[in-house]
Amino acid sequence: MTALEASGTGTGPATDAKASVAGSTPVTPAAYNPRRDRRRKWLEIVIFVGPALLLFLVFVIFPMIMAARYSLYKWDSRQPFELAEFIGFDNYTRALMGGTDPETKEIFWKAYAQPFWNAVGNNAQIIALSMLVQLPIAMIIALVLNRKFPGRSSVRLIIFAPYVLSEVVAGLMWLMLLDPRGPVTEMLAAIGISDPAGGWLEDPQAGFWTFFFIVSWKYIGLAIILFLAGLSGVPPELQEAASIDGASWWQVQWRINIPLIGPTVRVWAFLSIIGSIQLFDMAWVLNKGGSTGQYSTIATLMVDIGTQRNDGGYASALAIIMFIFSMVAAITYMTIVMRRDNGARAGKGA
């Protein structure tokens, strides 16, 4: 309690200034003790919100703003993370269009724009495949498992387990299993599927699909568990009534269960899209996006450039582009797809 107050007062001045900017004429709460001093109330607000707000402003908002600033600078590659020269939007045009170097007249489409668009394409493919492959599979499994059967709770537990593993250990596990001399290769060979020349992950074509399989292995449990949670909220009377009226199993799913868990599915899709844009850990663990970038993402490209090539300006531009993609996707999705869910919620007066 004392430590708490100490940390509260310690962060007081900065947030106090912030708070008084935000509200110069504080409103006395009518519902609560009306005699309480306004100063007292603001002090309490500052003590309670202050530490969190300070941490948030310093370690989240400030670095975000700095990322935007750094993205307009050229870095001195000999001195990692030192601003050298203001170059406006050059880092962005490099990523988007390539261009020519003003000094050497060298065309750097290959060095900048090609890996960038390759990564963007991979991110986009993962989003599309999540909706076209993961969603139907997860939905079918959830619908089939949405009933009483022996060992049901254990099955749910097991299906969900990969989601809680770190991407690093899950990625390394698959790296081991998919090794050209490893068990998966041997097992598939036994049923007549021979491995591609460079191995399952390194092959320029198969590598991406292998990567998508691993990502799906890791994340499909989340979709199934969320859908099952949604399904458990569908009133059984509806399903009983429909089946008494002669609806088949499939008709009950299609007409009753799937529509009623629509909101859950739409929020899962939202999380999946944002997650796909920011995908990093798994791709990085699996050989940094692949030796030819067959499953590189914007994030792996960014970290690669930031840490290996020490080009913080260009890496920051990629970070901001990734942020803009997330933002645009989120806003578009919320206004177009999720509007009716929010409308329903607001209509309820929540």
Added chain:
Amino acid sequence: MATAVKDDVKKRRSSQSRARTRLGGDSSIYVTIFVALIAVGLTLGPILFLGLGGFRTNGQIAEDPTGLPNPWVWQNYWDILTGSTFWEFTLNSAIISIATTAGVVLFGTMAAYPLARYSFRGREGVFLMFTAGLMFPLTVAIFPLFLLLQDLGLGGMWGLIIPQIAFALPVTVIIMRPFLAALPDELEEASFMDGLTRVGFFFRMVLPLARPGMVTVGVLAFLGSWNAYLLPLVMLTGRDAPTTLPLGVTQFQGQNAANFAGIMAYTFLAMIPALVFFLMMEKRIVDGLSGAVKG
């Protein structure tokens, strides 16, 4: 309709699953069990295979990649468990995750309290800012954050704990605010009548009553911190900072590339703490996630 249904989920989940009818007839139960077995096999198979691989020698694996341990070799696990680094990395991860969780729950609940129960100018603005924070992933801010932490001299464990708290705050505040707002006003009035101040009310009434929400938020924060990779990866370059378990696994893999069985054993051991935690907290995690999705 859908909203009304959604609100009842928590209350009715357990009773409903028991009452679920056998739609589609009796024989279809075999289809269900078949699908369940396939799903379990695909999920568990690779993990078991990894664990078994750790009980083999590199020679055994090279000779027959798909075989079972024959004979069973305990050496790989023994070497890791008697070596110092595995326990050191696990301890580091535990300290960092526990500290992160404590910070997230404490500061997040404190911040959510006025945002839920006081009325003041700028309240919605502050809440909106935290909400917007959901859109700011660590990935985007990683390099400026690295520089900032260097400038502030925040190395070692604090360099991981403090940013992790900051980045977990938005989701915490968003989950905790409706939770705290739902506490009945009568309770507050009665407490004030009994002479409690608002600060006293927070410590005496809010914290105990909000415990379920805090546990949920804490479990998610703990998992996030335990599994974190990018921040330790960037923060650990060229400095003598404590290695966390995920980073330790990749280091072991990098240093022992030829030791197939050893990597398998190490990776499998690194999975166990998270799996045990998951088994203990399964309901909290699922409720937390589906609650977050629905909220």
